[in-house]
Amino acid sequence: MTRTVVHRVHVEFGDCDPAGIVWFPNFFRWVDASSRHFFRACGVPPWQETVRTHGILGTPLVETRATFHRPASYGDDLEVRSSIEAWGGKSFTMVHRIVRGETLLAEIVEKRVFARRHPDDPARIQAVPAPEDFRAKCD
Amino acid sequence: MTRTVVHRVHVEFGDCDPAGIVWFPNFFRWVDASSRHFFRACGVPPWQETVRTHGILGTPLVETRATFHRPASYGDDLEVRSSIEAWGGKSFTMVHRIVRGETLLAEIVEKRVFARRHPDDPARIQAVPAPEDFRAKCD
């Protein structure tokens, strides 16, 4: 069974565009937060700490697919329901379902990697295998 | 031949995250701007005007797929190269290639629709066929 962690979002006026609905880059903002909360909820330390203990500075996104079914507007209370659906060698696939009540508004699938600074060039980042201890916590 | 319109972006400090690289929702912010500039560059009036002339208040996103190849950082000058690759009944597919010099950083494919307010409920929006005169300008 995959574990699902819920991240709650209250849609603000400033999250909406002149059409009065959520401007879509904000959905990615919330999904990014939810992917971090997922790890924290599973017991993985914050990235400030993992950068010291494992060299890992986060889980940058390498691919995403999103489908938007219905708009949201300000005042709405949303849930982002996040789970890891697959683990690759250095990557994992996370699925986020954004709902209002039981209405599915959007579904966003992400492929992310664990990353550290590139040893040869600190301006670049490099994918590394998911630490075993992190993965064990999330299953 | 598809027409390509280029939208230039200078990456700012505030576009970057604690890893020192562009926080990915900002790529969607730039792509959204580029999709609007595309229509303006083709001679389609701004949405403030089309809402009065055609009832059309914009082209909300219904689906997107993105692949991120390399990060960008502040000070970088990027180009978003946008083109419409296909027209559906009420939708169209736009492709955005984000490059720094000739290095491809990200590719984002969008499926968008032309939308107006729903006649029965102004809180909702509704897809409508692309106006012929708009489509003619973009080909």
Place this chain on the structure above:
Amino acid sequence: MTRTVVHRVHVEFGDCDPAGIVWFPNFFRWVDASSRHFFRACGVPPWQETVRTHGILGTPLVETRATFHRPASYGDDLEVRSSIEAWGGKSFTMVHRIVRGETLLAEIVEKRVFARRHPDDPARIQAVPAPEDFRAKCD
């Protein structure tokens, strides 16, 4: 006695800049949300409703002063403590104290007006006196 309404904020990774601290425009984002929550907590209807009942589409900012004492970083839980400290003819002064625990991080003072669309030009907005019924709810 002035009424204080608390708006809670969890600082996300994406709210922080390459220095690892909250990028200051985000404080204004939270304060803007808090000013709206203040009215809702006092029983003033949401702006979607007041635009129909009173013509009022919100409370745009006309002036602000902010002092930043200490930075915040991701993972921090903050409170924005908001109150109206003075009412003018068409304006009001709101004070927001942003705290982490009992540490004051920032203080932001706002002068806002109640606004409707300008009757001669819907592209402009116009300040109007605070409706008596709104003001009574907030005292």
Place this chain on the structure above:
Amino acid sequence: MTRTVVHRVHVEFGDCDPAGIVWFPNFFRWVDASSRHFFRACGVPPWQETVRTHGILGTPLVETRATFHRPASYGDDLEVRSSIEAWGGKSFTMVHRIVRGETLLAEIVEKRVFARRHPDDPARIQAVPAPEDFRAKCD
């Protein structure tokens, strides 16, 4: 004579709120970018470089005052006209005038400091005197 550097901004749809006007935190976003461009235009190296050469990671904001005279909307071309009006021991005062054509939309005054990581606690930052060579470039 104070030197003025101009930063150009094209207002995007996504910069605007449901009232159809620029959501004010975006003005701070542009002003922050303009303060950085000011230093670059004067010949101060980017912060990625100064963090190595001088330990300086940027110029965080300690105070700001803003007055908003008129709204802007999407499609507008704005100029942010920035200059340093005063130097303190460790701080400086920058004034930004945001104009559309010759119409003043907003004026934002900032007090900023040059900052490095605190030697005792890298999670904190610390104000340091403006390096002489930086200041000479900006006068």
